[in-house]
Amino acid sequence: MIVRGMFNTPNWGWQSPFEEMEAMRRRIDHLNRLFTGDSSTARAGAGVFPLINVTEDKDNYYVRAELPGLQADALEISITGNSLSLSGNREIAGEAAEAKYHRREREGGKFSRVIELPEHVDSDRASAKMKNGVLTITMPKAESAKPRQIQVK
């Protein structure tokens, strides 16, 4: 997991009220987790990479992950039961040797994330594509997990 360091930038006085709110929000999230046992309240962007959305329709589950600058072959995706594992190495190409950096916020390196899906999926028919730095993984639902209409006789 890459800590993106978004909140590690040096702070100036005027920013402190926002910092305070951030700290308060963390405390509330912590309480939420304590009481509900739910980890999904963790806020997006706070040190989690990549950011993901998980959706479903009638036939498939979809995971979309934001992986800017990543080459498709630097990515490893595996599915076991209902857990999807996403890992890879993000390399940030350096500029010419004589160039000097004035600002370097993008962070490369290894990352890995495991996503629990609500149901089992058919891993043999899963597919993935990359577009504009967004990875989309389509996973057909296992037959047993599909909604079944029950006929009333």
Added chain:
Amino acid sequence: MARFFETGFPFEPGFWFEGADFPTLDVSEGRKKITVKAEIPGMDKDDLEVNVKGNLLTIRGEKAEDREEEHEDFFHRERRYGSFHRAVALPAEVDPDDVSASYKRGVLKVTLKKQKESSPHKIRVRAA
């Protein structure tokens, strides 16, 4: 205080987009040009706007929700959408008519030509 000007006025729309520093960017300076690379995954390139005024580079845009997701139900949602805006001071004067921008794999790359080639002035330290 310098940071204030770079992140924009706190109540401008987009200020809360993933913290104050979206998009994440690198600024590097070579002998003849300055390169800025910003991570903005999932954009349509027509929704990106790049402006140069003096030595201030502004990137703004509107990140629309994923069209494919519209007909699906959400289980988990972390990706952010909406408008964003970030301005960054460039380290040297640039030619505003010689700027190129490209968007590839979710990374926006802006190349700006410097007005003058830099020739760092070395200062010799002499023994007293």
